[in-house]
Amino acid sequence: MLPSGLRTMMEDGSVKRVTAFQQRVYEAVTRIPRGCVSTYGLVARQIGCAAPRAVGQALKANPYAPEVPCHRVISSRFEIGGFQGATAGAAVRRKLDLLDREGVRFISGRLVDKRRVFKF
DNA sequence: AACTAAGTGAAGT
């Protein structure tokens, strides 16, 4: 059971439960500008968390897409990372497409221009 | 107790 202050009513009437940790993750990710990316590790460091995997878990549960641009978070080795619960397949291709539309390119699974990494 | 959308370093190819 979660604290009662951490509920969010969605437009369709459903209620999503968002933990304090998730709110910290979403707040940080919202600051990543269009055309840039960050990494799970950098987001974790930014919010004072030592476990980047926990950031991935929070983004997987992101109820605020696309307002919280979770597609702009990739792995520290400049690989694409996951999207909508998948680490491969159609969902990840959509993530690549979203980034491509913002001018962020990947070649053979790796981010081309490392200057696009937003350092907070 | 088990499971992660990860990170790191080490060792192999």
Add this chain to the structure above:
DNA sequence: ACTTCACTTAGTT
């Protein structure tokens, strides 16, 4: 430079 592999991390269920 690339690919595994083992180990670690901490938040959620």
